[in-house]
Amino acid sequence: MVSKLDNALRFHEQALGLRAQRQQVLAGNIANADTPHFKARDFDFASTLKEALAGRKVGDLQLATTAAGHINGAASGGPARLMYRTETQSSVDGNTVDMDIERSQFAENSVYYEAGLTFLTGKIKTLMSAIQSQ
Numbered sequence: 001m002v003s004k005l006d007n008a009l010r011f012h013e014q015a016l017g018l019r020a021q022r023q024q025v026l027a028g029n030i031a032n033a034d035t036p037h038f039k040a041r042d043f044d045f046a047s048t049l050k051e052a053l054a055g056r057k058v059g060d061l062q063l064a065t066t067a068a069g070h071i072n073g074a075a076s077g078g079p080a081r082l083m084y085r086t087e088t089q090s091s092v093d094g095n096t097v098d099m100d101i102e103r104s105q106f107a108e109n110s111v112y113y114e115a116g117l118t119f120l121t122g123k124i125k126t127l128m129s130a131i132q133s134q
Contacts, residue, residue: 036093
């Protein structure tokens, strides 16, 4: 029973987690708009979500073991592969942040995050009423 509930909510868990991570990346871009030589970063949300739902841990780095006594492990770099945003307008100081693009992406991601929360809240309320009804 619990696994069915977990499966029903897994998509929303992954999507909201990735939306929150993308919001942090976009906020970092905006915060560094005046930093010389800063390169704006982002990730493809759809492909990252698809890989996360398939169970692939995108961004986990396998640690190299060069001696028999080393412990196998992985360093988590986050679930998304960050890519550099293509430069739309060159800057004298080498910064690639375009504030118009960053603001619009930030606002769009916020709307999708809020919509995901609203949808998830509705789904939980539906599940609760199905459990409580007689």
